[in-house]
Structures are given as C-alpha cells and as structure tokens.
C-alpha cells in the first residue's frame with residue numbers, strides 16, 4: 001500500500017496577533033511554527049495502517065520553504081514513521097490560496113500511484129478546510145471528508161464521518177483521499193533515536209518547474225486583516241450569594257438580553 | 261449587480277436554517293446592488309421550499325428532482341450544482357458551512373475552477389464580492405476578494421440574521437445531469453444520534469463544561485442546565501481528553517465551531533483554542549470562580565463563582581422562566 005500524507009506548517013495558536021485597526025499584511029515575525037495539529041492525525045493514521053499491514057511506503061508532501069519546514073518534516077513526520085518526503089519549495093507560491101496549493105499538491109501526487117492520500121481536515125491558520133477535497137477532485141479520486149473511523153479492506157475502505165445529529169458510513173474504493181480529524185487516533189511522539197535516524201531518510205526538494213507545472217494563480221486574495229469586532233464590556237453579576245446571582249443572571253438573559 | 265445562488269440544503273427531510281439565513285443576507289446585497297437571489301434545491305420526493313425561500317428573499321427557486329437525491333453524495337451533488345452553475349451562471353454561490361456544505365463546496369469549486377472561501381461571517385459588494393471570515397483561531401478577521409466568473413462561498417451557520425422581507429418566489433426546474441457511474445464513494449448508512457439530542461453546531465443555546473466541574477460524574481450538572489435551556493451540551497478539550505465526555509462535544513479549534521445565540525461556559529478558563537470555537541456566539545455567559553479568567557474578556561455576562569453553587573440555582577431559575 002502506498003500512502004501519501006500532505007502536511008502544512010502553521011503558526012502555533014498561542015501566537016499573538018494584536019491589531020488595533022485593519023492592516024494589509026500581518027506581522028508574522030514572532031510566530032512559532034508547528035505542524036498543523038490536524039495533519040498529525042493524518043500522519044498517525046498512515047503509520048498505523050502501515051504497521052497493521054506490515055508493509056507499505058509513506059510519502060509526506062508539503063508546500064513551503066525547505067529551510068523552514070525541514071525540522072517539521074524530520075521530527076513530526078519521518079521520525080514517527082513516514083519513509084520519505086517531497087517538499088515543494090517555490091518562492092512564487094508565497095501567499096498562494098487553497099486552490100493554487102491543491103493544484104501544486106495534485107501535480108506532486110500524480111508522480112506516483114498512491115492508494116491513499118491523507119490530509120488533516122483543516123489548517124488552524126486559515127481554517128479553510130478546502131485543500132484535501134480540492135486535491136481529490138484534481139486527482140479524479142473520491143474523497144471522504146472529516147473521518148473519525150477507518151477500516152481498510154482489499155481495494156476498498158469504509159469510513160465514518162460525523163454529521164449533524166449522526167454519523168455517515170461511507171464506502172469507497174481506493175485510491176481515495178481522506179481528511180482526518182481528532183478522534184481518529186492519538187498521534188505518537190517521536191523518540192530521540194528515531195529523530196536521529198530520520199535525518200537519513202530521503203527528502204526531495206523541488207519547485208513548480210521541477211514538477212512540470214506553471215505556478216498556479218490564486219483566485220482569492222486577502223485585502224486586509226482586521227481586529228475581531230469588539231465585544232461589549234462584561235456585566236459582572238454581583239449578589240449576596242451564588243443562588244441570587246444565578247437568579248439575577250436568568251432575569252437579565254430573559255428581560256435585558258431577551259434570549260430566553 | 262450580482263446574481264447570488266443559495267444552496268438550500270436538506271438533510272433527513274429537514275431544510276437547514278442556514279439556507280434561510282443565507283437567502284436573507286443575499287437579498288440585502290441584491291436590494292442594495294441589483295441582481296437576483298436564486299434558491300437552488302435538490303430533492304428526491306416532492307418538495308415544497310418555494311414559499312419559505314421566497315419569504316426569506318429568493319426571487320427564484322430552481323429545483324432538481326432525482327431518486328439519487330435521497331441521500332447525500334459528494335460526487336452527485338457536485339455534478340448537480342455544477343450543472344446549475346454552468347447553465348445559469350450566478351456570480352456567487354452560497355453554501356452553508358455545515359457537514360454537507362464543507363464537503364461539497366471545495367469539490368464544487370475545484371470542478372468549476374472557481375474561487376472558494378469558507379466559513380464566512382460577512383459579505384459585501386464593492387465592485388466585486390468581499391468576504392469577511394475569521395482566521396487564526398478568531399484572533400483576527402480577513403477580508404477576502406475573489407476573482408473569476410463565479411465564487412463559491414461557505415457561510416457559517418447563525419452568522420446572518422433571518423429576515424422575512426421577501427415575497428413569492430418564481431419556481432423553475434433544472435436538469436442535474438447526473439452520471440451516477442462517476443460516484444465512487446457512497447454513503448451506505450446513516451447512524452442517527454440518540455433521539456432528543458440537539459446538534460451542537462445547530463443549537464440556539466449551548467452550555468459547555470470545563471475542568472472546573474471537577475469530575476466526569478458532574479457533567480450531568482451541565483446536561484441538566486442544557487436541558488433547562490433546550491440547549492446542546494458542549495465541553496472544553498481538557499475534559500474530553502480526560503475522558504469525561506465524548507469528543508463529539510468538544511468546542512474549539514480542534515473541536516466544533518459554534519455560533520449560537522447564547523453560549524454558557526461553566527468552569528472553562530477561556531484558552532484561545534477554546535475561544536476559536538465559540539467567540540462568534542451572540543451572547544456569552546461565563547461562570548468561573550477565578551474573576552481574572554480570560555473567558556470573562558469575551559463574555560457579556562459573568563458570575564465569578566463556584567459552578568457547584570451557581571449551576572443548580574441557574575437551572576431552577578431558567579426552568580421557572582421557561583414555564584412562564
């Protein structure tokens with residue numbers, strides 16, 4: 001079984017963004033970069049599948065500056081069980097939107113015949129939830145989005161995905177694209193010896209020309225970043241005892257805020 | 261002068277409320293800038309969305325009927341929506357950011373080679389579409405412009421208010437041009453949740469518990485308050501990871517995004533990753549014994565108190581009010 005896992009480097013959600021007004025670009029200099037937490041579920045699932053089958057190869061694919069993603073590829077992917085990596089490093093892709101990135105990933109993935117292509121359900125920076133499913137479309141593969149459970153059969157799979165008020169059970173032949181979320185597994189941590197050994201695994205670095213594609217144009221463009229709408233002051237409810245505070249809160253929600 | 265198509269989603273015989281919210285907002289845009297609002301609806305058996313769609317702002321409602329529309333299928337829905345868009349050429353297509361919409365929108369946009377923006381909370385028209393959406397865990401908003409003939413835009417449920425300012429909508433049908441053979445991934449079954457459970461992402465009120473409830477046995481206290489409100493019950497990641505409640509209840513960056521009218525956070529500190537999932541709620545109530553907890557920074561009402569003392573009394577007070 002040949003599995004590809006697509007990962008993205010994102011700023012840690014603790015990174016501070018303090019905007020007092022709209023700006024055309026964010027100052028990202030203080031951001032700490034990490035592997036997208038959802039992509040870790042995809043990596044873990046790939047490794048689990050390979051372990052279970054006792055056979056297979058896992059290729060991790062990312063788009064980003066090689067110097068910046070190197071540690072992530074080594075520590076979070078190769079050291080936990082991925083076999084090799086492909087890094088698409090092309091300065092012209094800076095600021096590329098989901099569809100442009102999906103086109104680049106599809107070009108990279110087309111170079112081999114993968115049975116499964118795994119993604120995280122979304123990246124925690126732009127929260128778009130698009131790239132995995134767009135890539136499936138560009139590869140002409142079916143997809144099952146936001147899986148919480150996966151069972152592989154010969155040339156096919158059954159995945160479960162949560163929907164409002166229930167769970168959908170989806171059957172698909174392989175090759176197939178899956179987007180992975182929390183609940184699917186518990187990502188393992190890399191051990192020190194494995195991090196050392198990961199340095200020996202092959203990492204291929206290439207740009208769009210190397211993939212034989214033109215740099216795709218983005219169809220969306222961020223015009224500005226703005227602070228979130230201000231929330232009003234918090235009305236702290238003071239009362240002689242907690243029960244009275246609770247009654248006053250219920251009254252305020254009913255009469256002032258008119259919510260209940 | 262945009263013509264705006266709104267995908268009217270149906271699941272298990274129910275139209276999603278976000279469809280009416282999108283029609284209401286779209287109508288505001290076309291009233292100001294020209295153009296029309298079109299509802300688009302796929303259905304298996306007889307359907308009657310016209311009246312409601314018109315009331316909420318649709319000028320026209322296009323429907324397509326096929327036995328296959330009985331149960332959601334990514335490929336077939338993509339085919340049908342692409343067929344509609346290619347035939348009628350709307351400038352903007354709005355799709356609710358629901359389980360179905362998040363699955364459909366990227367596939368549809370990629371097939372059309374169209375711009376795609378997800379989870380929008382604001383729309384404006386400035387010579388072209390500008391979409392406002394939260395990014396970086398809601399720490400800031402991005403205003404996104406789109407290029408191309410059509411843009412597919414996902415809309416966060418509850419982001420837009422309902423309006424009933426429309427009238428009668430003209431009814432039309434379209435051919436979905438289905439090629440069932442191309443659908444490889446198939447939904448083979450739908451397991452429905454226990455009856456009476458309110459879906460977290462659709463609930464008008466959400467009551468969530470965090471580590472302040474001290475142990476799994478006390479989550480019942482959260483559920484009781486939720487029941488009094490007619491609310492769904494949520495949780496912080498801390499108590500999901502501790503195994504006190506199922507992951508399906510988790511609100512936040514690695515859980516669900518909710519935007520209810522009322523969010524009640526009980527014993528939750530208000531970490532940025534939790535705020536990411538709930539800070540666009542209309543009204544936020546925080547109950548936390550630490551008056552300096554960050555959750556109070558986003559709250560509208562707060563009680564600095566012990567959940568074990570406040571919640572039972574609050575449950576009773578809400579029951580009283582609900583009784584009328």
Ligand SMILES: Cc1cc2nc3c(=O)[nH]c(=O)nc-3n(C[C@H](O)[C@H](O)[C@H](O)COP(=O)(O)OP(=O)(O)OC[C@H]3O[C@@H](n4cnc5c(N)ncnc54)[C@H](O)[C@@H]3O)c2cc1C
Pocket residue numbers: 013037469470471472473495496497498499510511512513514515516526527528529530531532533534537547548549550553565566567568
């Ligand atoms: C990558 C990543 C993703 C994450 N995703 C999520 C996510 O999706 N959702 C999420 O929630 N978190 C998420 N987190 C975790 C987040 O950072 C916090 O650790 C978590 O939200 C804390 O949960 P809590 O508020 O329940 O617990 P705590 O932070 O421990 O807070 C407990 C609060 O309860 C109060 N309290 C204690 N006892 C009482 C009492 N008797 N009465 C009243 N108040 C009391 C305390 O004052 C405190 O404020 C994520 C973290 C990371 C790194």
